[in-house]
Amino acid sequence: MGKSGVENSEPFPFFSEINMTAQILDGNALGQKLRAGFKQKADELAAQGVRPGLAVILVGEDPASQVYVRNKVNGCAQAGFYSEKHTYAPDVDPKIVFDKIAELNADPKIHGILVQLPLPKHFDAEAVLDAISSEKDVDGFRAENIGALVQGQRCFIPCTPYGAMKFFEEAGISLKGKDAVVVGRSNIVGKPMAMLLMHAGATVTICHSQTKDLKANCLRADVLVAAIGRPKFITGDMVKPGAVVIDVGINRLPDGKLCGDVDFESAKEVASAITPVPGGAGPMTITMLLANTLESAERVAAAKK
Ligand code: GUN
Numbered sequence: 001m002g003k004s005g006v007e008n009s010e011p012f013p014f015f016s017e018i019n020m021t022a023q024i025l026d027g028n029a030l031g032q033k034l035r036a037g038f039k040q041k042a043d044e045l046a047a048q049g050v051r052p053g054l055a056v057i058l059v060g061e062d063p064a065s066q067v068y069v070r071n072k073v074n075g076c077a078q079a080g081f082y083s084e085k086h087t088y089a090p091d092v093d094p095k096i097v098f099d100k101i102a103e104l105n106a107d108p109k110i111h112g113i114l115v116q117l118p119l120p121k122h123f124d125a126e127a128v129l130d131a132i133s134s135e136k137d138v139d140g141f142r143a144e145n146i147g148a149l150v151q152g153q154r155c156f157i158p159c160t161p162y163g164a165m166k167f168f169e170e171a172g173i174s175l176k177g178k179d180a181v182v183v184g185r186s187n188i189v190g191k192p193m194a195m196l197l198m199h200a201g202a203t204v205t206i207c208h209s210q211t212k213d214l215k216a217n218c219l220r221a222d223v224l225v226a227a228i229g230r231p232k233f234i235t236g237d238m239v240k241p242g243a244v245v246i247d248v249g250i251n252r253l254p255d256g257k258l259c260g261d262v263d264f265e266s267a268k269e270v271a272s273a274i275t276p277v278p279g280g281a282g283p284m285t286i287t288m289l290l291a292n293t294l295e296s297a298e299r300v301a302a303a304k305k
Helices: 027-047 063-078 094-105 125-131 143-150 159-171 190-199 214-219 281-304
Strands: 053-059 082-088 112-115 179-183 203-207 223-226 244-247
Touching: 027 063, 027 159, 027 281, 053 063, 053 094, 053 281, 063 082, 063 281, 082 094, 094 112, 094 125, 112 281, 143 190, 159 190, 159 244, 159 281, 179 190, 179 214, 190 203, 190 223, 203 214
Parallel strands: 053 082, 053 112, 179 203, 179 223, 223 244
Antiparallel strands: none
16 A cells, blocks of 8 residues: 555556645546436336435525525436425424424425524424434434444434545545544534544544644544534645545635635645545535435335335
């Protein structure tokens, strides 16, 4: 294995010891490839009377959430899935949302239910997620689901970390024995990401706001996952030469442009492979949401046989 930490060097034709500019891990391209397969499977399931269906609930008017929800609904249409979008005013009575979730739990057209986060402050987000039936929890956010993930049992893998793992798989990057550092400890990304990396054989460190020497930790990472929520927080001098860098941050700069948690320009000169923002982890999150919805529909179709 070379300095890049990449076991199978074939998928990295542009990488050499002389030119350290990183391979770009293209989430749009990988997403498109996977989604083409989903369309075929969705049509097969539809022929058996089970077209995969996703219901998305959006409360409030957060512009970023509106974009994510639109992309999720569009992703469903492209993959031949049925979808429903339910939108509510920011001051909606939570009971109305709970009633809708109960209705969707019982609706056979729906195989996945997603409540876009964050919810307004007057909501108990944990209680809302808990109201989704575990068979339809395609975001994989329920405590029960995360428990199954920790134990390596069958579960819905939370979509952003699931998408990150697909990059490693697609690029032939083995995680066995690698030092992986996850920066960020959220329930949605950091914690499940660390679990998946550990299951894949990496030695994992989770860093957060109280970590004593973040830079020193990052510089040890063969695989570095940034999930902090702060624009360009990880700079090239914090990246180990040859590391694989996955940036799951999506931040909007004052000029309106999107950027990740990693300073892409400096990090790409040091890393062997890196995801861009936009066009990296974002499209893969939606792709894996579709994968989970498809899996849920497949379980229903299998149970009918
Ligand atoms: N908000 C930010 N990311 C996500 C996600 O993956 N799922 C949901 N439901 N809300 C989010």
